[in-house]
Amino acid sequence: MSTEDKANEVSAEAQDQEPITPPTAPEQTGPGQGAGGPITLFFILGLVASLVLGWVIFPQLLYSHKEQPVQFNHVLHNEMVEDGCASCHFFREDGTYSGVPKLAQCIDCHEEVQGESEAEAKFVNQYVLKGREVPWLVYSRQPDCVFFSHVAHVKMGQMDCVTCHGDIGESESLKPYEANRITGYSRDIWGKNIAGIKFNSWDRMKMDDCSECHVRGNVNQGSVQTKRGGCFVCHK
Amino acid sequence: MKIDRRSFLSFAIGGAAGTALSPLPWKLIDDSSIWSQNWAWTPVPKKGETTYVNSTCTLCPGGCGISVRRVDDRVVKIEGMKDHPVNEGGVCMLGLAGTQLLYGPNRVQTPKKKVNGKWRNISWDAALSEIVEKLGDLRSNGQSHNLACICDSDRGTVPELLNRFFTVYGSPNFIRTPSIQDNYELALYLTQGVRAMPGFEIQDADFILSFGSGLIEGWESPIYMFRAKSALKEKGGRMDQIEPRLSKTAAKSDKWIVVNPGTEGALALGMANVIIDEGLFNRDFVDNYSAGFAEYKKLVIDGFSPSIVSKMTGLEVAVIARLARDFAGSRKPLAICGRGAGRNPGSLQDFLAVHILNALVGSINRGGGIVAVPEPDYIDWPEVEMDATASAGMQHPRIDGAGRGKYKSTRYLLNRLPEVINSGQESPVQVLFVTDANPLYTMADTEAVAKAFDKIPLVVSFSSYMDETSSKADLILPNHVFLERFEDVPFARGFPKPIIGLTRPVVEPLYNTRHTGDVIIQLAQKMGGPVAEAFAWDSYDACLEESLADKWDTLLEDGYWVDSEFSAAAQTRQFETDSSKFEFSNSDINALPVYHSVRIPGDESFYPLLLVPYDTMRLASGYIGSPPFLVKALEDTVLKVNDVLVEVNPATAKKLGLSHGKYATLTTPGGSAKVKVRFFDGIMPGVIAIPRGLGHTAYDKFLAGKGVNYNALSEPLEDAATGLDAAWGVRAKLSKA
Numbered sequence: 026m027s028t029e030d031k032a033n034e035v036s037a038e039a040q041d042q043e044p045i046t047p048p049t050a051p052e053q054t055g056p057g058q059g060a061g062g063p064i065t066l067f068f069i070l071g072l073v074a075s076l077v078l079g080w081v082i083f084p085q086l087l088y089s090h091k092e093q094p095v096q097f098n099h100v101l102h103n104e105m106v107e108d109g110c111a112s113c114h115f116f117r118e119d120g121t122y123s124g125v126p127k128l129a130q131c132i133d134c135h136e137e138v139q140g141e142s143e144a145e146a147k148f149v150n151q152y153v154l155k156g157r158e159v160p161w162l163v164y165s166r167q168p169d170c171v172f173f174s175h176v177a178h179v180k181m182g183q184m185d186c187v188t189c190h191g192d193i194g195e196s197e198s199l200k201p202y203e204a205n206r207i208t209g210y211s212r213d214i215w216g217k218n219i220a221g222i223k224f225n226s227w228d229r230m231k232m233d234d235c236s237e238c239h240v241r242g243n244v245n246q247g248s249v250q251t252k253r254g255g256c257f258v259c260h261k
Numbered sequence: 262m263k264i265d266r267r268s269f270l271s272f273a274i275g276g277a278a279g280t281a282l283s284p285l286p287w288k289l290i291d292d293s294s295i296w297s298q299n300w301a302w303t304p305v306p307k308k309g310e311t312t313y314v315n316s317t318c319t320l321c322p323g324g325c326g327i328s329v330r331r332v333d334d335r336v337v338k339i340e341g342m343k344d345h346p347v348n349e350g351g352v353c354m355l356g357l358a359g360t361q362l363l364y365g366p367n368r369v370q371t372p373k374k375k376v377n378g379k380w381r382n383i384s385w386d387a388a389l390s391e392i393v394e395k396l397g398d399l400r401s402n403g404q405s406h407n408l409a410c411i412c413d414s415d416r417g418t419v420p421e422l423l424n425r426f427f428t429v430y431g432s433p434n435f436i437r438t439p440s441i442q443d444n445y446e447l448a449l450y451l452t453q454g455v456r457a458m459p460g461f462e463i464q465d466a467d468f469i470l471s472f473g474s475g476l477i478e479g480w481e482s483p484i485y486m487f488r489a490k491s492a493l494k495e496k497g498g499r500m501d502q503i504e505p506r507l508s509k510t511a512a513k514s515d516k517w518i519v520v521n522p523g524t525e526g527a528l529a530l531g532m533a534n535v536i537i538d539e540g541l542f543n544r545d546f547v548d549n550y551s552a553g554f555a556e557y558k559k560l561v562i563d564g565f566s567p568s569i570v571s572k573m574t575g576l577e578v579a580v581i582a583r584l585a586r587d588f589a590g591s592r593k594p595l596a597i598c599g600r601g602a603g604r605n606p607g608s609l610q611d612f613l614a615v616h617i618l619n620a621l622v623g624s625i626n627r628g629g630g631i632v633a634v635p636e637p638d639y640i641d642w643p644e645v646e647m648d649a650t651a652s653a654g655m656q657h658p659r660i661d662g663a664g665r666g667k668y669k670s671t672r673y674l675l676n677r678l679p680e681v682i683n684s685g686q687e688s689p690v691q692v693l694f695v696t697d698a699n700p701l702y703t704m705a706d707t708e709a710v711a712k713a714f715d716k717i718p719l720v721v722s723f724s725s726y727m728d729e730t731s732s733k734a735d736l737i738l739p740n741h742v743f744l745e746r747f748e749d750v751p752f753a754r755g756f757p758k759p760i761i762g763l764t765r766p767v768v769e770p771l772y773n774t775r776h777t778g779d780v781i782i783q784l785a786q787k788m789g790g791p792v793a794e795a796f797a798w799d800s801y802d803a804c805l806e807e808s809l810a811d812k813w814d815t816l817l818e819d820g821y822w823v824d825s826e827f828s829a830a831a832q833t834r835q836f837e838t839d840s841s842k843f844e845f846s847n848s849d850i851n852a853l854p855v856y857h858s859v860r861i862p863g864d865e866s867f868y869p870l871l872l873v874p875y876d877t878m879r880l881a882s883g884y885i886g887s888p889p890f891l892v893k894a895l896e897d898t899v900l901k902v903n904d905v906l907v908e909v910n911p912a913t914a915k916k917l918g919l920s921h922g923k924y925a926t927l928t929t930p931g932g933s934a935k936v937k938v939r940f941f942d943g944i945m946p947g948v949i950a951i952p953r954g955l956g957h958t959a960y961d962k963f964l965a966g967k968g969v970n971y972n973a974l975s976e977p978l979e980d981a982a983t984g985l986d987a988a989w990g991v992r993a994k995l996s997k998a
Contacts, residue, residue: 063263063264063268063271064267064268064271065271067264067268067269067271067272067275068271068274068278069275070272070275071271071272071273071274071275071276071277071278071279072275072276072278072279073275073279074275074276074279075276075277075278075280075283076279076283078279078280078283078285079279079280079282079283079284079285080283080284083283083284083285083288084284087288087292117310117311119311121310121311123310124308168295168298168299169299169303169305170298170299205292207289207292207295207296208292208295208296208299209299209301210295210299215288219284219288220284
């Protein structure tokens with residue numbers, strides 16, 4: 026700081042001190058003490074109201090609740106197949122991932138109604154017999170701007186389904202599908218916790234979760250072809 | 262407690278603090294950024310299983326194999342079939358854009374009938390009954406010969422079914438759309454006595470002399486020619502282009518030779534003069550395998566000395582002589598002709614002059630030469646039983662005059678049809694079928710064609726699209742598009758081996774359309790009597806499988822069948838003429854002895870310029886209209902928004918007072934149009950050019966109203982020897998708008 030600046034500073038301080046005169050001080054503190062209660066109260070009211078809005082009401086408004094078109098029991102099916110998840114969620118010959126099964130895979134067993142479950146009757150009568158695909162709501166569907174390859178992770182990276190999809194394979198029923206009313210995508214991408222706090226690896230599937238795992242395992246943090254990082258590795 | 266401004270501010274500050282401490286703002290920022298990148302209306306292809314279906318493209322006669330990529334049951338991309346003998350994985354822009362022809366908005370979705378000038382949807386049954394009733398009436402009145410048909414091809418099962426229908430019904434008037442194929446086939450017939458298709462072993466040649474052929478602009482089988490030209494160049498071969506305009510082919514050539522348009526045949530004869538005079542011709546071929554050489558020699562020595570040809574063509578004598586020596590001195594020279602993409606037949610004399618030039622250097626049935634590819638012979642149906650009406654009908658002369666009198670060697674003369682219809686009181690054609698053709702767009706002087714169509718009581722279009730001809734028709738019986746149907750593709754134009762491609766359904770038909778093959782069979786069966794008896798098939802697909810017999814399995818598996826042993830060199834030089842030799846001259850070759858340059862008629866003082874069309878791979882100019890992908894990819898030197906650019910040599914433009922980029926009025930005897938002027942040094946002074954394939958009046962907003970249709974401005978010019986349209990241009994005037 027130059028001497029000129031110091032001089033200016035000193036004079037500014039002197040100017041600030043000058044207007045403070047003793048007679049006015051008691052008048053100012055008097056009403057200030059009297060209004061302190063309501064002001065704090067209103068502050069707290071505003072604070073609480075907005076916290077309730079942000080933490081409780083907002084999540085309820087943001088997500089719609091939808092039941093799956095047909096109920097499905099993963100446990101029951103898992104017991105009957107030999108190859109675990111891959112029995113129905115398999116890789117095609119060209120390495121692409123089949124995702125949610127098509128009717129063609131179900132039809133072998135479900136040509137006719139079996140058992141007495143309501144869901145089974147609905148499935149066979151409304152979809153199998155009419156040849157209509159079930160419009161399953163996919164919890165893990167990423168936005169279209171995200172490129173993700175299952176084969177790179179499951180076959181090459183030897184990852185388990187559970188790491189990203191959790192224990193859905195052990196569920197006896199499908200939970201309601203919660204769609205974000207703004208983006209249209211599933212709540213499971215951001216995670217059930219509105220603050221984005223996660224306890225398990227599958228609780229949230231945002232970009233940071235991808236990179237977290239890639240950094241931790243020190244794998245492919247850029248393009249396989251160019252060996253360079255960049256948005257276009259995943260956002261095609 | 263007083264609630265004042267301070268309390269309110271305090272509440273707001275508390276609210277702001279609370280909001281900042283809640284996830285609301287952060288979540289909203291995140292969501293809105295995702296929303297803004299994934300708008301619901303952004304088209305996103307559906308995910309699904311990717312499969313490939315091997316098929317054959319039918320959008321031009323190139324016969325390319327295609328590999329159609331589907332995601333679940335939706336076509337997403339058309340690629341060239343790898344290892345296909347014609348295109349070896351290559352695909353042209355039109356083929357690539359074939360998906361737009363399947364899913365585009367211009368499909369005719371159900372049979373339609375025109376009632377008081379308006380289209381009404383009708384059932385297939387009603388449509389077929391209407392035609393059958395009309396045909397029945399004609400037949401019972403002994404007027405079966407008043408039925409005619411225009412079709413793109415006369416080979417393959419669908420054209421053959423039509424032909425069979427015509428024979429057993431009693432009409433000789435099956436007409437094939439004209440192209441250079443007519444003249445090439447005639448040249449082969451007159452000199453070698455064979456009804457066959459020309460095949461060119463371009464990749465094995467070492468000198469291609471092209472008399473205006475657009476080797477990389479859609480001539481014959483476009484992708485095969487692209488590949489062949491590249492192979493020729495890679496091997497160090499030479500390619501010279503004779504053309505009045507610097508086309509893309511000319512630009513890629515070793516030498517661009519500009520001659521007066523219409524005198525190309527004279528140049529070929531002038532070269533023959535030098536080759537014979539200097540003894541450079543192939544003695545083995547001329548001495549052992551040819552006849553009539555003496556007469557031919559006399560013709561070219563007397564009439565086509567380099568100095569005479571120099572005057573006709575505008576080339577210097579030394580240039581003609583050098584070209585002749587280079588050509589004859591090459592190991593495997595090959596001359597080709599047919600202008601641009603070969604849409605217009607041209608003049609037989611030019612084709613004969615060029616074909617005989619090949620004979621002179623021995624490039625007939627020799628590796629790297631031209632070979633006669635036999636017509637497909639797999640269609641072997643039982644003979645038809647014709648009744649008296651059919652026989653009487655077939656005895657009638659053809660309406661277009663082909664096959665008799667001065668046109669006795671010509672098979673089809675579509676270009677004569679409008680004049681024949683317009684000249685009489687009543688149209689000699691009472692019912693006209695149009696399939697795989699769009700004559701109201703592709704024929705010269707479209708106004709006269711439209712007038713003729715108006716006189717025909719019943720025009721039936723089998724087009725999948727609302728094209729110019731469909732719009733003018735009385736009934737439309739829409740065919741499946743090529744991605745929805747089975748069909749045989751019996752040749753690949755210009756490909757030097759017999760080949761059959763199989764077009765197969767890639768998706769279920771999207772609309773209430775029907776295979777034209779099935780429609781013909783059903784029409785015949787509804788007619789009853791001997792007509793029905795000739796069509797014993799249950800369906801077209803059954804007929805196709807039966808016809809292809811032992812080749813069917815190969816076709817299903819590989820997508821094509823090719824006679825790979827066939828080659829030019831393996832062919833005998835025993836020809837099918839009376840003399841069993843290649844005939845340089847005979848009593849039927851009367852076009853050459855009376856050779857004269859093809860001059861475009863018209864008043865030169867009023868129309869001082871010559872307008873020629875040019876072809877580009879970025880425009881479909883046949884019966885298929887360009888899909889949007891092609892129009893979008895057009896250079897702005899061809900089309901600017903809706904204005905076509907006319908290419909003018911700056912010297913010509915200066916004389917006419919025209920400026921680059923400014924509007925002008927282009928007038929021909931056929932009509933006039935507003936165009937934009939483009940200065941182009943690559944065009945001969947006095948000649949101007951516009952592209953083929955624009956100026957559609959029908960189709961959708963992506964194609965209609967863009968540019969000018971060259972055919973609408975042009976006028977046909979009957980070739981004296983064949984009756985085919987020999988015009989290569991039209992007289993024109995260009996003035997400031």
